[in-house]
Amino acid sequence: MKVDILAIGVHPDDIELACSGTLLKHIEMGKTVGLLDLTAGELGTRGSGPLRLIEAADSAKIMGAKWRKNLGMADGFFEYSKENILEIIPIIRASQPTIILANSLTDRHPDHGRAAKLVADACFYSGLTKVETYDSQGNKQERWRPKALYHYIQDRSLQPDFIVDITPHIDKKFELILAFKSQFFIADEEDKELSTPISGKDFQDYLRATARTFGRPAGMEYAEAFNVDRTLGVSNLFDLV
Numbered sequence: 001m002k003v004d005i006l007a008i009g010v011h012p013d014d015i016e017l018a019c020s021g022t023l024l025k026h027i028e029m030g031k032t033v034g035l036l037d038l039t040a041g042e043l044g045t046r047g048s049g050p051l052r053l054i055e056a057a058d059s060a061k062i063m064g065a066k067w068r069k070n071l072g073m074a075d076g077f078f079e080y081s082k083e084n085i086l087e088i089i090p091i092i093r094a095s096q097p098t099i100i101l102a103n104s105l106t107d108r109h110p111d112h113g114r115a116a117k118l119v120a121d122a123c124f125y126s127g128l129t130k131v132e133t134y135d136s137q138g139n140k141q142e143r144w145r146p147k148a149l150y151h152y153i154q155d156r157s158l159q160p161d162f163i164v165d166i167t168p169h170i171d172k173k174f175e176l177i178l179a180f181k182s183q184f185f186i187a188d189e190e191d192k193e194l195s196t197p198i199s200g201k202d203f204q205d206y207l208r209a210t211a212r213t214f215g216r217p218a219g220m221e222y223a224e225a226f227n228v229d230r231t232l233g234v235s236n237l238f239d240l241v
Contacts, residue, residue: 003034003066006097006146008088010115011041011075012056013180017207018152019101020063021166021173022224027064028169034095035060035068036088038115039075046193047182049075059179062172076111080118088122090133093141100146104154105227116151120229123149153214153225160225161232163214167221170211174204 007023009015015023015035023033037056042049053070060068071087078084092100102119103112125131127145134140153160166173178184182193185201197203208222215223218241234240 001034001067001094002032002096004031004097005099005101006034006036006092006095007101008036008038008103008115008119010038010073010078010103010111011044012037012039012052012070013041013059013177013183014103014112014154015101016059016173016176016180018104018154019224019226020176021169021211021222022101022152022164023063023065024169024172024176025164025166033063033065034097035063035065036091037068037070038073038088038118039078039111040070040072041075043075044183045196046199047180051182052180055180055182059176062179063176078111078114078118080114084118085122085125086131086133088119089126089131090135090141092122092126092146093133093144094135096144097146099148099150101226102149102151104156104158105151105229106156106158108155112154120149148228150226150228153227157210158225158227160214161228163218163220163223163225165215165218165220165222166211166224167215170208170222174207177204177207 005026007015007019027033040049041052056068100123103115105116106113123146127143129143211222214225215221
Protein backbone atom coordinates (compact mmCIF):
# COMPACT_ATOMS: atom_id res chain seq x y z
CA MET A 1 0.00 0.00 0.00
CA LYS A 2 3.00 2.33 -0.42
CA VAL A 3 2.08 5.69 -1.97
CA ASP A 4 3.77 8.98 -2.74
CA ILE A 5 1.03 11.12 -1.16
CA LEU A 6 -1.30 10.18 1.71
CA ALA A 7 -4.31 12.51 1.99
CA ILE A 8 -6.13 12.37 5.33
CA GLY A 9 -9.53 13.85 6.14
CA VAL A 10 -11.59 13.61 9.30
CA HIS A 11 -14.82 13.32 7.27
CA PRO A 12 -15.43 11.64 3.92
CA ASP A 13 -15.52 14.53 1.39
CA ASP A 14 -13.01 16.75 3.26
CA ILE A 15 -10.32 15.62 0.83
CA GLU A 16 -12.52 16.11 -2.21
CA LEU A 17 -13.59 19.59 -1.17
CA ALA A 18 -10.18 20.96 -0.25
CA CYS A 19 -7.33 19.15 -2.01
CA SER A 20 -8.64 16.78 -4.68
CA GLY A 21 -7.51 19.02 -7.53
CA THR A 22 -3.96 18.82 -6.18
CA LEU A 23 -4.23 15.03 -5.94
CA LEU A 24 -5.57 14.76 -9.49
CA LYS A 25 -2.67 16.88 -10.72
CA HIS A 26 -0.09 14.65 -9.07
CA ILE A 27 -1.77 11.44 -10.20
CA GLU A 28 -1.52 12.81 -13.74
CA MET A 29 2.20 13.37 -13.06
CA GLY A 30 2.57 9.68 -12.23
CA LYS A 31 2.48 9.94 -8.43
CA THR A 32 0.49 7.46 -6.34
CA VAL A 33 -2.14 8.53 -3.82
CA GLY A 34 -3.77 6.87 -0.81
CA LEU A 35 -6.80 8.24 1.05
CA LEU A 36 -7.58 7.92 4.75
CA ASP A 37 -10.79 9.10 6.43
CA LEU A 38 -10.81 9.16 10.22
CA THR A 39 -14.63 8.97 10.60
CA ALA A 40 -17.61 8.05 8.45
CA GLY A 41 -19.17 11.49 8.95
CA GLU A 42 -22.13 9.84 10.63
CA LEU A 43 -23.23 13.01 12.44
CA GLY A 44 -23.85 14.84 9.17
CA THR A 45 -27.42 16.13 8.75
CA ARG A 46 -27.79 14.47 5.36
CA GLY A 47 -27.21 10.86 4.43
CA SER A 48 -25.66 8.34 6.82
CA GLY A 49 -22.30 6.89 7.75
CA PRO A 50 -22.74 3.71 5.63
CA LEU A 51 -23.92 5.74 2.64
CA ARG A 52 -20.98 8.11 2.88
CA LEU A 53 -18.58 5.15 2.90
CA ILE A 54 -20.09 4.01 -0.40
CA GLU A 55 -19.82 7.51 -1.83
CA ALA A 56 -16.22 7.79 -0.64
CA ALA A 57 -15.32 4.55 -2.41
CA ASP A 58 -16.95 5.82 -5.61
CA SER A 59 -14.99 9.06 -5.43
CA ALA A 60 -11.69 7.24 -4.84
CA LYS A 61 -12.30 5.11 -7.92
CA ILE A 62 -13.02 8.14 -10.08
CA MET A 63 -9.91 9.89 -8.72
CA GLY A 64 -7.63 6.96 -9.42
CA ALA A 65 -6.41 6.61 -5.83
CA LYS A 66 -4.62 3.37 -5.01
CA TRP A 67 -6.76 2.74 -1.96
CA ARG A 68 -9.07 4.37 0.58
CA LYS A 69 -9.39 3.38 4.23
CA ASN A 70 -11.64 4.52 7.07
CA LEU A 71 -10.56 4.26 10.71
CA GLY A 72 -14.09 4.44 12.12
CA MET A 73 -13.37 7.03 14.82
CA ALA A 74 -16.40 8.76 16.36
CA ASP A 75 -17.54 11.69 14.26
CA GLY A 76 -17.65 14.84 16.38
CA PHE A 77 -16.49 13.06 19.52
CA PHE A 78 -13.17 11.50 18.57
CA GLU A 79 -10.49 12.53 21.02
CA TYR A 80 -6.91 13.64 20.81
CA SER A 81 -5.51 10.55 22.48
CA LYS A 82 -2.68 8.05 22.45
CA GLU A 83 -5.10 5.40 21.21
CA ASN A 84 -6.14 7.43 18.17
CA ILE A 85 -2.56 8.42 17.34
CA LEU A 86 -1.70 4.72 17.40
CA GLU A 87 -4.54 4.09 14.93
CA ILE A 88 -2.98 6.47 12.40
CA ILE A 89 0.69 5.53 12.77
CA PRO A 90 0.35 2.02 11.25
CA ILE A 91 -1.19 3.54 8.12
CA ILE A 92 1.68 6.01 7.79
CA ARG A 93 4.28 3.29 8.31
CA ALA A 94 2.61 0.87 5.91
CA SER A 95 2.13 3.42 3.13
CA GLN A 96 5.43 5.31 3.64
CA PRO A 97 4.27 8.54 1.98
CA THR A 98 6.71 11.29 1.11
CA ILE A 99 3.96 13.87 1.62
CA ILE A 100 0.87 13.90 3.84
CA LEU A 101 -2.05 16.28 3.32
CA ALA A 102 -4.26 16.88 6.36
CA ASN A 103 -7.15 18.98 7.64
CA SER A 104 -6.96 22.72 8.18
CA LEU A 105 -5.00 23.94 11.20
CA THR A 106 -8.09 25.82 12.39
CA ASP A 107 -11.60 25.94 10.98
CA ARG A 108 -15.30 26.50 11.64
CA HIS A 109 -15.89 22.79 12.23
CA PRO A 110 -14.12 21.83 15.49
CA ASP A 111 -13.25 18.37 14.12
CA HIS A 112 -10.95 19.87 11.49
CA GLY A 113 -8.42 21.55 13.75
CA ARG A 114 -8.46 18.65 16.20
CA ALA A 115 -7.79 16.20 13.36
CA ALA A 116 -4.97 18.41 12.08
CA LYS A 117 -3.21 18.18 15.45
CA LEU A 118 -3.86 14.44 15.70
CA VAL A 119 -2.36 13.76 12.27
CA ALA A 120 0.59 16.12 12.79
CA ASP A 121 1.57 14.37 16.02
CA ALA A 122 1.04 10.93 14.47
CA CYS A 123 3.53 11.95 11.75
CA PHE A 124 6.08 12.85 14.42
CA TYR A 125 5.62 9.77 16.60
CA SER A 126 5.65 7.54 13.52
CA GLY A 127 9.32 8.45 13.18
CA LEU A 128 10.25 7.22 16.67
CA THR A 129 11.75 3.73 16.93
CA LYS A 130 10.44 3.14 20.44
CA VAL A 131 6.82 3.72 19.40
CA GLU A 132 6.00 0.16 18.37
CA THR A 133 3.22 -0.76 15.95
CA TYR A 134 2.44 -3.94 14.03
CA ASP A 135 0.92 -4.71 10.66
CA SER A 136 -2.10 -6.92 10.07
CA GLN A 137 0.13 -10.02 10.01
CA GLY A 138 1.63 -9.15 13.38
CA ASN A 139 4.98 -7.98 12.01
CA LYS A 140 6.67 -5.08 13.76
CA GLN A 141 6.67 -2.01 11.54
CA GLU A 142 9.69 0.13 10.77
CA ARG A 143 9.57 3.78 11.77
CA TRP A 144 8.61 6.25 9.05
CA ARG A 145 8.19 10.00 8.97
CA PRO A 146 6.98 11.85 5.86
CA LYS A 147 9.22 14.56 4.48
CA ALA A 148 6.38 17.08 4.48
CA LEU A 149 2.99 17.65 6.08
CA TYR A 150 0.74 20.22 4.43
CA HIS A 151 -2.64 21.36 5.78
CA TYR A 152 -5.28 22.13 3.16
CA ILE A 153 -7.41 25.22 3.78
CA GLN A 154 -11.11 24.48 4.27
CA ASP A 155 -14.00 26.77 5.26
CA ARG A 156 -12.18 29.67 6.90
CA SER A 157 -10.37 32.13 4.62
CA LEU A 158 -6.89 31.59 6.01
CA GLN A 159 -3.83 33.19 4.43
CA PRO A 160 -2.15 30.48 2.32
CA ASP A 161 1.52 29.65 2.65
CA PHE A 162 1.44 28.30 -0.90
CA ILE A 163 -1.07 27.43 -3.59
CA VAL A 164 -1.27 24.73 -6.26
CA ASP A 165 -2.56 25.40 -9.78
CA ILE A 166 -5.51 23.04 -10.42
CA THR A 167 -6.93 24.80 -13.47
CA PRO A 168 -6.91 21.73 -15.77
CA HIS A 169 -8.55 19.63 -13.06
CA ILE A 170 -11.31 21.90 -11.77
CA ASP A 171 -14.15 20.08 -13.53
CA LYS A 172 -13.03 16.65 -12.38
CA LYS A 173 -12.64 18.00 -8.85
CA PHE A 174 -16.36 18.80 -8.91
CA GLU A 175 -17.08 15.33 -10.29
CA LEU A 176 -15.36 13.91 -7.20
CA ILE A 177 -17.30 16.22 -4.88
CA LEU A 178 -20.61 15.27 -6.47
CA ALA A 179 -19.86 11.58 -5.95
CA PHE A 180 -21.16 12.43 -2.45
CA LYS A 181 -24.72 12.66 -3.74
CA SER A 182 -26.22 12.65 -0.26
CA GLN A 183 -24.38 15.83 0.69
CA PHE A 184 -24.52 18.18 -2.28
CA PHE A 185 -26.84 19.71 -4.85
CA ILE A 186 -27.26 17.56 -7.96
CA ALA A 187 -28.93 19.29 -10.91
CA ASP A 188 -32.16 17.71 -12.19
CA GLU A 189 -32.47 15.43 -9.15
CA GLU A 190 -35.21 15.78 -6.53
CA ASP A 191 -33.78 16.61 -3.13
CA LYS A 192 -35.84 15.36 -0.18
CA GLU A 193 -33.08 15.79 2.43
CA LEU A 194 -32.87 18.64 4.93
CA SER A 195 -31.08 21.74 3.70
CA THR A 196 -27.61 22.49 5.08
CA PRO A 197 -25.03 25.26 4.48
CA ILE A 198 -23.29 23.06 1.90
CA SER A 199 -26.26 21.40 0.19
CA GLY A 200 -27.29 24.20 -2.21
CA LYS A 201 -25.91 25.17 -5.61
CA ASP A 202 -24.66 28.40 -4.02
CA PHE A 203 -22.06 26.39 -2.08
CA GLN A 204 -20.65 24.95 -5.30
CA ASP A 205 -20.51 28.47 -6.74
CA TYR A 206 -18.66 29.52 -3.59
CA LEU A 207 -16.12 26.70 -3.98
CA ARG A 208 -15.38 27.68 -7.57
CA ALA A 209 -15.07 31.35 -6.61
CA THR A 210 -12.75 30.48 -3.74
CA ALA A 211 -10.49 28.51 -6.11
CA ARG A 212 -10.39 31.55 -8.38
CA THR A 213 -9.56 33.81 -5.43
CA PHE A 214 -6.68 31.58 -4.33
CA GLY A 215 -5.28 31.44 -7.85
CA ARG A 216 -5.57 35.07 -8.86
CA PRO A 217 -2.50 36.50 -7.02
CA ALA A 218 -0.25 33.99 -8.85
CA GLY A 219 -1.92 34.37 -12.23
CA MET A 220 -3.68 31.01 -12.02
CA GLU A 221 -7.31 30.55 -12.96
CA TYR A 222 -8.05 28.03 -10.18
CA ALA A 223 -5.95 26.93 -7.22
CA GLU A 224 -6.07 25.07 -3.92
CA ALA A 225 -4.39 26.53 -0.86
CA PHE A 226 -2.26 25.07 1.91
CA ASN A 227 -0.64 26.03 5.20
CA VAL A 228 2.58 24.70 6.65
CA ASP A 229 3.37 24.71 10.36
CA ARG A 230 7.09 25.19 9.71
CA THR A 231 9.48 27.17 7.50
CA LEU A 232 9.39 26.17 3.84
CA GLY A 233 12.60 25.77 1.86
CA VAL A 234 13.40 25.52 -1.84
CA SER A 235 16.50 24.28 -3.65
CA ASN A 236 16.56 27.24 -6.02
CA LEU A 237 14.54 30.32 -6.83
CA PHE A 238 13.28 28.82 -10.10
CA ASP A 239 11.12 26.36 -8.12
CA LEU A 240 8.96 29.38 -7.27
CA VAL A 241 6.59 31.17 -9.64
